[in-house]
Amino acid sequence: MEERRESSTGPTKSKPGRAASPIPLSQVSASAEKRLATGIGELDRVLGGGLVPGSAVLLGGAPGIGKSTLTSMALANLSDAGEKVLYVSAEESAQQIRLRAQRLGGGALDVPVLAETDLGTIVATIQQERPSVCVIDSVQTLHADGLNGAPGSVGQVREVAGALMRAAKSQSTAVVLVGHITKEGDLAGPRVLEHLVDCVLLFEGERERTYRTLRAMKNRFGSTAEAGVFEMSEGGLVEVLDASARFVAEAKRAPGSVVLCAMEGSRPLLVEFQALVSPSELTQPRRIANGIDRNRLALVLAVLTRHGGIALGAADVFLNVVGGVRVDEPGADLAVAIAVAAAAKGVIPGNGTTPVACFGELGLTGEVRSVGHPDRRLAEASKFGLQPVLAPPGAGGDAREVASLRDALAAVIASGEDRLQAV
Numbered sequence: 473m474e475e476r477r478e479s480s481t482g483p484t485k486s487k488p489g490r491a492a493s494p495i496p497l498s499q500v501s502a503s504a505e506k507r508l509a510t511g512i513g514e515l516d517r518v519l520g521g522g523l524v525p526g527s528a529v530l531l532g533g534a535p536g537i538g539k540s541t542l543t544s545m546a547l548a549n550l551s552d553a554g555e556k557v558l559y560v561s562a563e564e565s566a567q568q569i570r571l572r573a574q575r576l577g578g579g580a581l582d583v584p585v586l587a588e589t590d591l592g593t594i595v596a597t598i599q600q601e602r603p604s605v606c607v608i609d610s611v612q613t614l615h616a617d618g619l620n621g622a623p624g625s626v627g628q629v630r631e632v633a634g635a636l637m638r639a640a641k642s643q644s645t646a647v648v649l650v651g652h653i654t655k656e657g658d659l660a661g662p663r664v665l666e667h668l669v670d671c672v673l674l675f676e677g678e679r680e681r682t683y684r685t686l687r688a689m690k691n692r693f694g695s696t697a698e699a700g701v702f703e704m705s706e707g708g709l710v711e712v713l714d715a716s717a718r719f720v721a722e723a724k725r726a727p728g729s730v731v732l733c734a735m736e737g738s739r740p741l742l743v744e745f746q747a748l749v750s751p752s753e754l755t756q757p758r759r760i761a762n763g764i765d766r767n768r769l770a771l772v773l774a775v776l777t778r779h780g781g782i783a784l785g786a787a788d789v790f791l792n793v794v795g796g797v798r799v800d801e802p803g804a805d806l807a808v809a810i811a812v813a814a815a816a817k818g819v820i821p822g823n824g825t826t827p828v829a830c831f832g833e834l835g836l837t838g839e840v841r842s843v844g845h846p847d848r849r850l851a852e853a854s855k856f857g858l859q860p861v862l863a864p865p866g867a868g869g870d871a872r873e874v875a876s877l878r879d880a881l882a883a884v885i886a887s888g889e890d891r892l893q894a895v
């Protein structure tokens with residue numbers, strides 16, 4: 473669409489501006505920025521050390537994942553610490569919010585709430601109350617007067633967020649915008665906000681499962697490599713600090729099960745991968761992946777067929793990352809391959825007594841490629857006594873280095889009969 477010209481008489485001439493004098497960065501004052509700790513360790517870490525005053529954070533997640541719970545808990549802690557806070561809900565009534573606060577306990581009942589959908593009223597309230605942190609739940613359900621389009625439409629979402637951020641920034645209020653995303657991971661409406669806000673956090677996991685991960689997709693004030701693991705309990709979200717221990721304790725010594733030494737940001741995390749391979753009755757066999765990208769599964773299956781000698785053409789393949797965790801790194805390839813190969817052959821990887829662990833990316837020619845932080849991954853595996861740990865060449869330590877998929881399969885997956893006799 474062509475934009476309308478300011479003047480209709482010929483080409484517009486812009487007024488010459490006054491020159492400003494640029495200054496060297498070394499002369500820009502670098503005052504140490506203050507951070508507002510939310511008191512939720514995992515959230516503070518993902519934020520890069522807490523909320524920055526005046527910043528705007530977008531928190532995305534599927535309905536029911538726990539966004540309202542997480543933000544309510546953060547505001548309760550901030551309020552306990554003496555910060556002025558405000559929780560604006562355009563989705564739930566004040567009574568509903570109170571019921572949640574009762575479950576959460578602590579300072580949750582002291583958080584001032586505003587159940588309102590009208591943008592003008594909300595902006596005026598923020599300007600009057602001047603909280604240091606304000607949560608807007610959710611940005612898709614607010615309504616801006618004088619704008620066409622339904623709440624949640626791209627135009628409305630952009631206008632609503634822009635107005636809130638301007639009001640917040642001018643008085644150093646940190647604002648957390650909650651946004652719904654679809655099951656496919658699409659930030660639908662809020663996607664238009666990603667470049668406006670300072671920080672984009674995604675809260676992910678399977679709703680019916682207990683574990684959820686919080687990740688930074690963008691962060692102007694910290695790293696995007698950090699991730700936090702939470703568990704939904706009867707009294708709110710609980711940080712899971714010993715996630716590896718839990719996943720390993722639950723890991724099955726069964727065909728199709730293997731442990732991946734994953735990295736959740738700067739932290740190693742051991743997670744179990746399970747695969748099931750069964751003859752298919754469909755002309756196009758099923759490929760179901762929970763917790764990893766479908767396309768990644770397809771790629772690994774192709775490499776397995778071509779370079780691992782494992783034919784899966786007529787089989788349904790299911791792959792599950794146990795506990796509802798999502799793993800988004802190429803280092804998971806080897807775990808997918810071993811789990812599927814073991815499931816296809818019906819053998820338990822390794823010697824059947826200790827769970828086998830692994831990490832590494834698979835190249836299209838069947839080579840095992842290195843991934844980041846081999847030392848931390850190995851240290852975590854050895855902490856839990858996993859043996860052997862298959863790793864890319866150069867991993868060092870007490871890793872069992874494998875250069876190719878073929879080597880990896882030879883190391884932990886013998887032929888079905890041999891293995892069954894050995895067990």
Ligand code: TYD
Nearest residue numbers: 535536537538539540541575705706707708
């Ligand atoms: P909610 O935070 O409302 O999710 P979102 O805002 O992302 O849509 O809560 C998600 C679910 O968690 C909800 O179905 C109820 C459940 N829940 C608990 O199990 N324990 C609790 O203490 C709370 C507050 C909620």
Ligand code: MG
Nearest residue numbers: 539540563609
């Ligand atoms: Mg909610």
